[in-house]
Amino acid sequence: xxxxVIARKPFALTGLSKSLGRVRHLPWTLLLGSVLLAIYxxxxxxxPLWAPYPYDRVGTGKPFAAxxxxxxLGTDQMGRDLFSRVVHxxxxxxxxxxxxxxxxxxxxxxxxxxxxxxxxxxDEVMMRLFEVLISIPVLVFALLVIMAVGLEASGSELLxxxxxxxxxxxxxxxxxxxxxxxxxTRDYVMVARARGESAWSIVxxxxxxNATGVLxxxxxxxxxxxxxxxxxxxxxxxxxxxxxxxxxxxISENRANLVAAPYTVLxxxxxxxxxxxxxxxxxxxxxxxxxxxxxxx
Numbered sequence: 001x002x003x004x005v006i007a008r009k010p011f012a013l014t015g016l017s018k019s020l021g022r023v024r025h026l027p028w029t030l031l032l033g034s035v036l037l038a039i040y041x042x043x044x045x046x047x048p049l050w051a052p053y054p055y056d057r058v059g060t061g062k063p064f065a066a067x068x069x070x071x072x073l074g075t076d077q078m079g080r081d082l083f084s085r086v087v088h089x090x091x092x093x094x095x096x097x098x099x100x101x102x103x104x105x106x107x108x109x110x111x112x113x114x115x116x117x118x119x120x121x122x123d124e125v126m127m128r129l130f131e132v133l134i135s136i137p138v139l140v141f142a143l144l145v146i147m148a149v150g151l152e153a154s155g156s157e158l159l160x161x162x163x164x165x166x167x168x169x170x171x172x173x174x175x176x177x178x179x180x181x182x183x184x185t186r187d188y189v190m191v192a193r194a195r196g197e198s199a200w201s202i203v204x205x206x207x208x209x210n211a212t213g214v215l216x217x218x219x220x221x222x223x224x225x226x227x228x229x230x231x232x233x234x235x236x237x238x239x240x241x242x243x244x245x246x247x248x249x250x251i252s253e254n255r256a257n258l259v260a261a262p263y264t265v266l267x268x269x270x271x272x273x274x275x276x277x278x279x280x281x282x283x284x285x286x287x288x289x290x291x292x293x294x295x296x297x
Contacts, residue, residue, distance in 0.1 A: 030285020116180025
């Protein structure tokens with residue numbers, strides 16, 4: 001009797017091939033942006049373990065030393081290693097940018113969804129407040145908040161996180177409100193109303209899950225803007241205090257030596273621009289996958 005053997009592909013290889021096929025159909029901006037962001041996150045988490053020097057060590061080389069094997073990106077005016085400071089700065093930039101953006105999206109998204117669902121006078125008050133705050137230029141608004149708190153309180157990472165979150169909160173709220181207005185006419189919301197569910201329950205169980213795609217894209221958009229605002233405040237001297245290796249502050253400290261030692265400015269500037277570009281690429285790719293259009297306000 002002849003035995004018949006049916007050859008089958010191993011389950012693991014079949015699953016891997018399907019996964020690779022799905023990845024190939026993703027937008028290239030999402031793939032490249034994800035890789036670049038993963039590198040930044042990896043540096044932020046592990047950088048302090050393998051950076052050649054502590055970020056505040058003075059005299060690792062001669063002041064304004066050109067890039068060399070000992071100081072890969074050169075040194076600043078105090079002889080601090082620029083490579084180590086840029087590596088350590090990734091943790092500060094990502095922590096402040098992502099934390100402030102998450103607060104803005106969570107609080108602004110909830111207020112926007114609640115405003116669009118309740119409507120009436122509550123919606124009018126919230127929208128007028130949001131419009132007033134949005135009408136103020138971003139950098140001016142941030143400066144006003146810092147001045148209101150007091151210059152003696154400036155320099156704190158927590159203050160910067162709060163300022164950035166407050167700046168972007170009304171923009172996120174207005175976007176979430178427009179989504180809520182579209183969702184409140186859906187059948188599942190009408191059924192929830194008929195069951196007598198509270199506004200909190202409907203926003204949490206019905207509106208939020210269906211607005212997640214928009215809020216994720218909004219998170220990516222604001223996260224791309226946040227490092228620019230944080231760097232701008234650091235450049236103006238209203239960000240974190242020295243010797244914290246915040247990239248905007250590093251650019252400000254060395255801008256007077258741009259001609260004599262351009263690498264002292266280019267190193268943090270390229271790191272900051274790379275982070276912003278990778279966040280924007282990731283957001284654009286994510287918006288294509290979710291079928292959303294990125295609106296930058």
